Amino acid sequence: MLARQRQARILDEVRRAGGVRVSELTVLLGVSDMTVRRDLDQLSAEGAIQKVHGGAVLGSHVTEEPGLEVTPTSAQPAKQAIAAQAARMITPGAAVALSAGATTSLMGRHLASIPGLTVVTNSTAVADAVCSSDADKQTVILTGGIRTPRGALVGPVADATIGSLHFGQLFLGVHGMDPVAGYTTPDLAEAGTNRALMDRAQVVIMLADSSKWQTVGLAGFGPLSAADILITDDGLPDEARAVLQGAVGELVIVPALAEGCRS
Structure with a gap:
């Protein structure tokens, strides 16, 4: 070993x-x-x-599960930039999936203007964001399941729904990413549902702002190499960039937006 x-x-x-x-x-x-x-x-x-x-x-950086409302304000510009970049990767008429999370919820607002989408999600917040305007342009499929404090729908009902579906791109928010632990979440059931989503996607796209580096939650759902594409921001340390470039299929680094800016 x-x-x-x-x-x-x-x-x-x-x-x-x-x-x-x-x-x-x-x-x-x-x-x-x-x-x-x-x-x-x-x-x-x-x-x-x-x-x-x-x-x-x-260790002290192994964290407990936060709700969406406790996302640090300082991380918001980076999340906004990542969300906007992720939305630009989607073509009209595609079938995509978005996991629960603060960045994916921000991304959902961008999807409201892309016609003909079918969006699979295990988050009511994401579903509401996608349907915030021009709701007739998209079909939203909620997985159902047990709701966690983070707003994710998880468990056997969610996993069974996901297992019956196929989608091209999965946009997956992460609680933490670490060279040893890989991608993690503080919730065991959410980790299982994340793996179910990954199993049904043709392309797995991880969304993780630079503050997630070397943060470790309770449950892992894949090594760093599980990401076909990882989108992060330019606050990522140089040593982290080197590790991720050697691990993921493609590393996309976007500049964090100034406070109050929108793409």
């Missing part, structure tokens, strides 16, 4: 149990105490975990 594979397994165990002991990891991974400690040092340096005596717990 490669170092990154071991570290991903360790991170999974920490998330699952809330903490792990070095002695437990040596048995689980079949490696030496020294190897486990090196892996913990690496994960600690990246902020994914916090080392404690004899083991590790979740």
Whole structure:
């Protein structure tokens, strides 16, 4: 097992149990105490975990689930720019899917002016945004399901609906993206529904502003390489750009809009 594979397994165990002991990891991974400690040092340096005596717990940047209303104001210009760029990738008459999230909700407003769309979404906020004007131009399919605090419709009802559909492009908002953890969300059921959406899309387009870099939620739904296209903003650090350019199919970086601007 490669170092990154071991570290991903360790991170999974920490998330699952809330903490792990070095002695437990040596048995689980079949490696030496020294190897486990090196892996913990690496994960600690990246902020994914916090080392404690004899083991590790979740790091300080591993976050809980926010509602849409707590999106930082400072991130709004970047989200607006990403949403506008994503909407420009859609052609009239296409069948597309949008996940729940602040950026996808902003994107929905742009779709209101694109005629002939069929939009699949597991978010009532996205559906409302798409239908904000000229509603007769689009068909909106809501998946149904259990609503999370983030406004996502998830669970077996949502997954079953998604599993019966096919769409060209999926625009997927992420809570966090990290070299080890990949794309994550704080909600286990939402992670499952995100994977269901990814399974039915021809092209997976991740939408993640630069503040999402090295943020890790509870549940992962794919490695960085799961994105055919990743759209982010120019606040992304140079080292993050290098990692993402080597991992995703195509990295699209847009300049963040000034406050109050709209595309």
